[in-house]
Amino acid sequence: MTVIKAFKAIRPTRDKAYLVATRPFYAYKQNVLDAKLEHNPYTFLHVINPEFHTGDKTKPNSPERFQKIRNKFDEFIRAGVLIQDEMECLYLYRQTKEGHQFTGLIGGASIDQYKEGHIKKHEDTITEREEVFSQYLKIVEFNVEPVLLFHRKHDHLNDLFNVITEERPEYEFSSTEKTLHEVWIIRDIDRIRQIQEYYTEIDDVYIADGHHRCASSARLAENFDKKESPNKNHFLAYYISEEKLQILDYNRLIQDLNGLSNADFIAAIQTNFIINEVNKADAKPTGLHEMSMYLDNKWYKLIAKEDTFDRTHPVSRLDTDILTKNILEPILNITDLKTNSRIRFLQGDKGMQGISDAVNSGKFKIGFGLFPVQVEHLKRVADEGLIMPPKSTWIEPKLRSGLTIFPLY
Numbered sequence: 136m137t138v139i140k141a142f143k144a145i146r147p148t149r150d151k152a153y154l155v156a157t158r159p160f161y162a163y164k165q166n167v168l169d170a171k172l173e174h175n176p177y178t179f180l181h182v183i184n185p186e187f188h189t190g191d192k193t194k195p196n197s198p199e200r201f202q203k204i205r206n207k208f209d210e211f212i213r214a215g216v217l218i219q220d221e222m223e224c225l226y227l228y229r230q231t232k233e234g235h236q237f238t239g240l241i242g243g244a245s246i247d248q249y250k251e252g253h254i255k256k257h258e259d260t261i262t263e264r265e266e267v268f269s270q271y272l273k274i275v276e277f278n279v280e281p282v283l284l285f286h287r288k289h290d291h292l293n294d295l296f297n298v299i300t301e302e303r304p305e306y307e308f309s310s311t312e313k314t315l316h317e318v319w320i321i322r323d324i325d326r327i328r329q330i331q332e333y334y335t336e337i338d339d340v341y342i343a344d345g346h347h348r349c350a351s352s353a354r355l356a357e358n359f360d361k362k363e364s365p366n367k368n369h370f371l372a373y374y375i376s377e378e379k380l381q382i383l384d385y386n387r388l389i390q391d392l393n394g395l396s397n398a399d400f401i402a403a404i405q406t407n408f409i410i411n412e413v414n415k416a417d418a419k420p421t422g423l424h425e426m427s428m429y430l431d432n433k434w435y436k437l438i439a440k441e442d443t444f445d446r447t448h449p450v451s452r453l454d455t456d457i458l459t460k461n462i463l464e465p466i467l468n469i470t471d472l473k474t475n476s477r478i479r480f481l482q483g484d485k486g487m488q489g490i491s492d493a494v495n496s497g498k499f500k501i502g503f504g505l506f507p508v509q510v511e512h513l514k515r516v517a518d519e520g521l522i523m524p525p526k527s528t529w530i531e532p533k534l535r536s537g538l539t540i541f542p543l544y
Contacts, residue, residue: 136255137286137334140243140369141223141327144215145277145540151177151216153308156316156535158278161186177216179279179537182207194439196267201274208275217540224322225330225414226539227299230372231315237532238296239375240280240330241539244340246338246356246368246450249349254284255341258525260350268351276539278352278371281374281534282345285377285510292333293376295326306538318538334374341517343380343530345372364544370494371541373534376455377510381531383483384420384507386490387458388499390477393467400466400501407443407461411436418487420506426454454505455527462503472525482529483507 147155154177160168171178172187185203193199211217226241250256272278299319306318321327342349352370392400401410408426418427418434424444428435432446443461445451451460463469469478479499481489490502508528516523 137337137340137374137375138245138248139225139240139331139334139372140245140366141225141331142243142366142369142541143220143223144226144241145212145217145219145542146538147177147216147306148218149305152306152318152538153310153316155179155216155537156308156310157183157537158533159536166500177230180210182279182537183210196271196272199268201271204271205275208277219542220320220322221326222322224320225327227296227321228534228538229300229315230534231317232313232531235531237375237379237381238300238531239373239379241371241373243366243369243541244282244284244349244372244374246341246353246370247463249353253339255339255514256346256349256453257342257513257517257521257523258346258506259522260347264347265350265354268347269355272351272355272543273358273450278348280345280348280536281371281373281539282348283343283530283532283534284340284372284374285380286337286340286346286374288376288378289333289337292330295330296331299326310535316535316538334394340374341377341514343375343513345527346364346425348474364542366541366543371539375532380510382507382510382513382540383529383531384505385455385483385526385527385529386481386485386505387463387503388479388481388490388493389463389467389469389501389503390479390498391500395466397411400430403466404437404462407440409438409440415487415491418504420454420504423452423506423508424457425506426458427487427490429487429494429502430500432495434487444478449512449519450521450523453508453512453516453523453527455508455524458503458505459524480526484529 144295154175157179160180160183171183172180185207228241229236229238244254287538304317304321309315356368412434413434415434420427424439426437428437439457442455450456469475472478487504490504494502
């Protein structure tokens with residue numbers, strides 16, 4: 136049974152929503168980030184980066200820095216940039232990107248459900264990051280970026296969302312990456328109750344993006360002050376039906392061949408892969424256990440040999456794991472994908488062209504293209520309590536921050 140909590144969002148006024156809403160700061164190149172901070176006084180990036188254009192600098196991830204974030208947030212409220220709904224609502228949020236519509240519901244997710252394993256994970260979290268983010272939440276007292284959760288298809292929910300999206304949205308704007316953003320505020324009590332009732336028919340939901348935010352919220356709830364709040368055992372989440380989700384490939388770029396010549400490297404990987412040179416048009420993987428490789432201005436198709444992986448194991452059968460265990464670790468000496476500086480990751484929307492461009496730039500020696508992980512594979516890993524290799528999926532939609540802020544108190 137999935138429980139979704141309505142809440143009183145703190146959000147932009149209608150006329151400023153397109154100016155306030157932002158991607159996470161780390162999604163911007165530094166020059167773009169600086170330009171946004173310089174020319175847009177309303178962007179939520181000013182809250183996240185409160186020391187822009189100030190001489191009073193504090194240490195990153197320090198309580199002092201977090202307090203400045205809270206102070207800037209309060210400043211936005213006092214200035215009337217942000218307002219708070221007077222009643223508890225749910226929020227329907229739709230993105231339209233390249234003809235694909237992502238429609239989902241924003242509400243409060245239950246920390247108890249997360250602890251009980253009904254909000255399922257497929258990634259490990261780092262304790263140090265959990266602690267830092269818990270400290271951040273304790274001081275700023277709000278969630279701004281929803282955790283992306285997905286669940287099985289529910290026809291009645293989809294039908295109701297279709298009815299709601301026929302009405303006028305509260306927010307409607309396009310962003311510079313050519314994505315249309317629309318938000319509907321669901322105030323009607325009967326409609327809220329109907330939505331919540333439909334969600335009780337869904338047993339489990341799965342984390343698509345936001346593992347550290349879930350873990351940090353759970354850690355904070357265990358150490359909450361005695362201050363009472365209706366939201367204290369919840370965190371901000373965006374629920375989307377699995378058939379509306381998009382999982383793209385997450386490809387690999389490597390800086391060197393670990394001292395091997397091109398010929399020696401190809402000879403080494405032939406032990407575990409069938410290798411064929413192909414044209415660029417045929418380079419993109421078309422199915423599981425088929426990978427592309429770009430080396431020395433040539434494209435190759437790699438097919439994993441049957442005895443090199445366990446087809447029955449939820450993790451071992453993933454191409455990200457096959458590549459890691461048969462090439463990255465034993466041949467290229469890349470044993471930790473999270474920390475090794477010789478590897479970078481490229482999201483699938485850049486295509487095979489993105490891989491060849493990166494290698495041709497001279498920054499990388501070789502690139503690998505992978506077939507996307509499927510929803511059923513991700514669910515099976517989570518259902519069995521296993522962990523996927525790092526950077527196995529690039530999942531859309533990527534949500535905007537600042538549209539529906541979740542107050543913890």
